[in-house]
Amino acid sequence: xxxxxxxxxxxxxNSGKTGLTVRLVEEFTRRGYVVSTIKHAHHDFDIDKQGAxxxxxxxxxxxxxxxxxxxxxxxxxxxxxAPEPTLADILPRLAPCDLLLIExxxxxxxxxxxxxxxxxxxxxxxxxxxxxxxxxxxDHAIDNSSIPVFxxxxxxxxxxxxxxxxxxxxxxx
Numbered sequence: 716x717x718x719x720x721x722x723x724x725x726x727x728x729n730s731g732k733t734g735l736t737v738r739l740v741e742e743f744t745r746r747g748y749v750v751s752t753i754k755h756a757h758h759d760f761d762i763d764k765q766g767a768x769x770x771x772x773x774x775x776x777x778x779x780x781x782x783x784x785x786x787x788x789x790x791x792x793x794x795x796x797a798p799e800p801t802l803a804d805i806l807p808r809l810a811p812c813d814l815l816l817i818e819x820x821x822x823x824x825x826x827x828x829x830x831x832x833x834x835x836x837x838x839x840x841x842x843x844x845x846x847x848x849x850x851x852x853x854d855h856a857i858d859n860s861s862i863p864v865f866x867x868x869x870x871x872x873x874x875x876x877x878x879x880x881x882x883x884x885x886x887x888x
Contacts, residue, residue, distance in 0.1 A: 719751070719809075720881030723817040723827030725848065728836035731867055735830055735852060736818045738870040739877065746874075748813040748883070753805060755819030763791060814883060821845070826880055828852050830867065850876055 724739070726732050736752060743750045763770045763780075772780045773793055781790045794800075802823050809815065817825060821841060829841045831853040842848040842862060850863040852873055857864045865873050877883070 719812045719815040720883050721806075721815045721817060721825050722877050722881050723820060723823065723825045723847075724830060725819070725821050725827045725841060725845075726830035726832075726835065727838075727841075729832065730830045730835040731832045731852075731854070732818050732830050735828075735867065735870070735873070736816055739816060739874055742870050742874040743814055743878075749811075750814045750816060751809055751812040752816045752818060753802070753809075753820075755802075755817075757819075762789065814877075814881065823847075828865075828873065828877070831855070831857070832867065849880060 724732050724736050733754075736754075740750050740752060763773065769780045769782050769791070773791065777793070778795065779790055779792045781788060802817065802820055802825075806815075817823070817827070822845075824847055826849050827845075827847055828850045829845075829848045829852070831838075831840070831851060833855055842851060842860075848862065850865060850873075851857055851860060852865045852867045852869075854867045863876065865876065
């Protein structure tokens with residue numbers, strides 16, 4: 716593994732970003748790649764439970780709390796009023812991987828696919844304003860697009876496109 720290839724999945728709320736991201740992770744790992752993801756949340760979230768020891772450490776004022784077990788580890792970093800870190804701030808903290816899929820981060824200057832669904836919170840196309848959107852995945856017909864358009868459920872074709880767009884080397888087991 717070398718420097719990871721980065722590709723984004725962007726779209727409005729309820730457009731199908733998470734579903735596509737999950738299917739892509741499954742497809743790329745099936746192909747033998749090590750895949751990592753970053754999910755940008757526009758709301759407050761917590762992966763800890765009130766009353767847990769790690770929660771109590773954070774409540775006591777710890778800036779970072781790391782939980783480690785034989786199955787996984789997690790590092791929680793409290794911002795405590797500091798600005799939200801940029802994508803560039805987070806990238807060096809990740810372990811090496813073959814492909815890094817970024818869900819969200821609509822305004823980052825990375826190659827990305829725009830996900831569109833009729834049930835999305837907004838229907839305004841993002842690709843018309845973002846030159847970094849290099850393809851569209853939709854659950855409906857898209858007319859007059861100057862970039863490739865995929866059926867939202869055609870995970871294999873989308874994965875093939877991402878592999879080509881990121882110059883992901885063919886995996887040899």
